[in-house]
Amino acid sequence: MSYSLPEFLAHAVALEHEAAERYLELADMMEAHRNDAVAAIFRDMNRFSKMHHDEVKARAGALELPRLKSWEYRWSAPPEQGGEEAFDYMLEPYNALRYARENEMRAREYYRSVAAEASDPEVKRLAAEFAAEEAEHVAALEQWIAQTPRPAMAWDADPDPLQPAP
């Protein structure tokens, strides 16, 4: 995974664009369910991703970036993958925040691994910088998660939907 600069920038552009789109979805969803506090968090995250996207585009300048396959940059699906179930699941602010954190962690690990393996010094420098930004997002989401009531259904296991979470 030792990228050229255009390859790396293409990944960063796609990743930030994808993140911005997903934060907008999450914000709209929270707003529709009258959770303005969590909607505001996701709108902030959307803005950060967009700004980062624009910075990376500016850095790319006239460089021609390769086209990527969708699975090279997409956010993971919510843990209850699929149609309606995922939707219901995601309506809980706690789950939506954890979902966002998962994806920010994936992005952070991605940038870290690029930084570790890059032979191009500019790729190394940029990837380390982007990893640090993602780490800040993870930390911010963790703070919010700590302040958000946990729903009855737990994240990792749901042995019996009628039982409250331990």
Next chain:
Amino acid sequence: MSYSLPEFLAHAVALEHEAAERYLELADMMEAHRNDAVAAIFRDMNRFSKMHHDEVKARAGALELPRLKSWEYRWSAPPEQGGEEAFDYMLEPYNALRYARENEMRAREYYRSVAAEASDPEVKRLAAEFAAEEAEHVAALEQWIAQTPRPAMAWDADPDPLQPAP
């Protein structure tokens, strides 16, 4: 999961659009690797998805369709999720075909479950019809898979990459 007609049509439009896009990616990838036979299959699948998409749009007519969240209709990621690994993995026509089949099966199951649970008779009828179309795609992909050499690395398990598949 008992949809109104506009809700159901929104899912079908999004699902077919997503499938068309992914088939185009797969076709381009196969073509770049000089596998014209498999590229042609994916171009056919792309065309079928597009046609189906357009039919559903025509059926929707002036109905206003709700906006969906991305995870309500997206193709799954390849099994070796992530960046470069998924890409390498998908370069094998056998894996790409199995990946496509997985997603067609998901679509078929989705339409079947809607047909089973729908209370609106028109939703029930359309969902059953769409499920039958997806079943044809699954069958076509299965035929191609049977004719495609299996790569050394197996789909479900890769206990040791140096060992050939059993």
